[in-house]
Amino acid sequence: MEFTELIATPKLDGVILHSSFYEPVDGTLCISGHHLLLSSRKEDVQELWLLHQSIDLVEKKPNGTNSNYQNGGTIILKCKDLRILHLDIANTEEFLNVYASIERLSNLDNSIYLYPFFYRPNYNILEDGYTLFKPEIEFAKLLTSDEWRLSHVNKNYSVCASYPSTLVVPKQIDDETLTASANFREGGRFPVLSYRHENGAVLLRSSQPLLNNSNRRCRADEKLLNTILGSTKKGYIIDTRSPGYANHCKSKGGGTEPDGYYPQWRKSHKNLDKIANCTGALLDSFSKLIDACNDVNSSADKWLSRIESSNWLTYVTNALNVSCLVAQCLDQEGASVLVHGTYGLDSTLLVTSVAQVILNPDCRTVRGLQALIEREWLQAGHPFQTRHAKFCYSTARNKNQQPTFLLFLDCMYQLYYQFPCSFEFTTQMLILLFEHSYFSQFGTFLGNCEADREKLEVPKKTTSLWSYLNRPDVLTSLLNPLYEPNKTAIWPSVAPVSLMLWNELYLRWTVEQTQQKKAMNKIYALIQNDKNARSQVIKLRKQLMDLQKEYDTIINIEEAIEDDGETCTT
Incomplete structure (x- = not known):
């Protein structure tokens, strides 16, 4: 495919750009294979440089009431960074051509046509971000013990398509046992190590067991989990689904661990159903939140009511609650914890990530946060390509698209707001991570899992976001001057009065910052x-x-x- 085939009008003069907080700009619009550019000959005038991948929805609005577009019209671009831009075009034919071009270029299905595969940095790569956080590096100290080892049972991604090729597993468990446990778990996602606390308690994650309506057991899975505990210790299984939804999953062959076969594990159900099972409700909630944030004409009471009724902060509260519970089990009881929902791709990763930020001071540093995202989201198989294909403005979104990663970043913001001196970075880094996870010149968030990125040869053909962020000139702009290293756990308040709307992100295009x-x-x-x-x-x-x-x-x-x-x- 040639990009020129998709561009009906590559260049057009006399286009007027309307954007928040700026005067209208009359300039020349250029459409390239990856960018939309608008420039003006006037000095000190805002210019537009927009990735097609960042556009969530393209709308066309004819001038006047005539539906046949005889007088040109306005193209409305609703972007994944929450911006809304307007392009006024007087010529009808060019108006329709530009609309069709942007619509095609912003909805490319094949990843190989995306900008990361064409981007060439104009700076020297000081370190390769794709090799910084390998499991053998991240768990180097742990692997010197007699308890854990690296397993390459998934080297061809045949045991679990969404897991990485290298996994950290108990030393006493052989690869045959791991394979048998994978056959008992949804999508092959058998229990793997996520984090080891300083007191020796470990955090595990997996997907639901496959009971097949008969409470069938899997001795390999039981052996795997019981080996981690030993013969005397007790552990917790935190199921991120309500008992009702877990039973519903059981009727379809899934469910939760039968108590009789896991006697050392105490089970607890937490209602994160709408996150765990991709119902589309999470994105609908966020869409309502942004609709309210963009409504500048509401009274204060109505605006606050709309924010509350969106339920977004309820999701934040629930995620923090469950994460705090997991952190307390690990830290205060010294008990190991297994977290899972249905597929282990969304609420599971959300909870294990936030729990680590609460407990582990290293996760509150720049490098530590990057390592956490690599370990708990990228290597753990969170399907970024599927989840982030559409966002809150799109009318074509489906239940497989939801902002779980943004919810994690919002939880991070709440922790930052309550403990501003405990984080090495500012909230600007969180905003950058949000934006690059949806659209980027870097390849870090491409694909749905490691197998996808290997198939696309992402490490060879693209640049890592971490390589960019860790450059000294970039890094210094993200450091928090209030930072004082805090080696203790940070326990947040989840009372409604303690949680804040992330104004810096959600209101940045409606309220002057x-x-x-x-x-x-x-x-x-x-x-x-x-x-x-x-x-x-x-x-x-x-x-x-x-x-x-x-x-x-x-x-x-x-x-x-x-x-x-x-x-x-x-």
């Missing part, structure tokens, strides 16, 4: 100056202490000389 940014920059500058001043004071204090030591030494030498002189005289 310039003054808030200026204020924060001033605060950060003052803090940095204060840190620099404190650093200078500490340095001077050290110099004074060194001088004092030298002075004391000289005095002692002089006193010793005087004493020697007196002794000689005597």
Whole structure:
């Protein structure tokens, strides 16, 4: 396929761009294979540089009331970063051509035509982000023990299509047992290690067992889980579905672990059904939230009512609640935990990720967060390509598209809001992760799993987002000047009064953020100056202490000389 076949009008003068907080711009519109560009000859005028992949919905609106578009019209671009742009085009034929071109280019099905495969960075790659967080590196210390090993049972992705080729498993469990356990789990997602707490308790994740309506057992699966606990310890199975929905899944061959066959494991059901099972409700909820955020004409009471009725913050609350429960089991009871829903691709990863941020201070650093996303989302097989194909504006979205990863980032924001000094990065990094997960020049979030990325040769043909973010000039702009390393767990409040709407993201195109940014920059500058001043004071204090030591030494030498002189005289 040639991109020129999809572009009916590659260049058009006299297009007027309308966007939030800017005056209309009259300029030249250019359509390339991957970008929509609008430039003006006037200086200091906003220009548009938009990836087609970032467009969620294209609408056309004719001028006047004539439905045959004789007077041109307006093309409305609703983007995955929540922007809404308007392009006014006077010529009817060009208006329709531009609309058709953007519609085709923003809905390419084949990943190989996406921009990451064409992007060439204009900077030197200092480190390869695709090799930074391999399991053998992330779990290096753990693998030196007698408890865990690397398994390559899934090296051809034949045991589990959504798992990576290398997995961390108990040393006492052989690959045949793992394969048998995979045959007992939905999609082959047998229990694997997610995190080991400092007290020795471990966090596992998997999909639901396949009971086939007969409570059938799998001795290999039981052996795998019981080996992790040993003969005396107890553990928890956190099923992210309600008892009712778990029973519904049982009627279709799934279900949850039979108590009699897992006596060392205590089970608890938590109602995250709409996240765990891709009903489409999560994206519908977010769509209502954004509709409310974009409504600038509502009264304050009506606006708050619409925010509340969207139920988005309810999802945030529930996710934090379950994550805190898992973290408490690990930290306060020293008990190992297995988390799963139906498929183990959404609510499972959400809960295990947030629990680790609560417990593990390393996950609150830049590198630690990148490693967490690699480990718990990318390597764990969260289907980004499917989930992020459409967003909240699209009228063509389906139940397989939902913003689980954005919900995770919102939970991170809530933790950041309550513990702003415990995170090495600012919320701008979370916003960047949100945007790049939906559209990007980097290949990190391409495909649905490692197998997809290997098939597409993503590590060879694209650039990693981590390679970009870890460049010193980029990294410094993301660091939090308030950061003070906190080695303890952070326990958030989940009371409604403690949770905040993420204004910096959800309202950034409807409420002017310039003054808030200026204020924060001033605060950060003052803090940095204060840190620099404190650093200078500490340095001077050290110099004074060194001088004092030298002075004391000289005095002692002089006193010793005087004493020697007196002794000689005597």
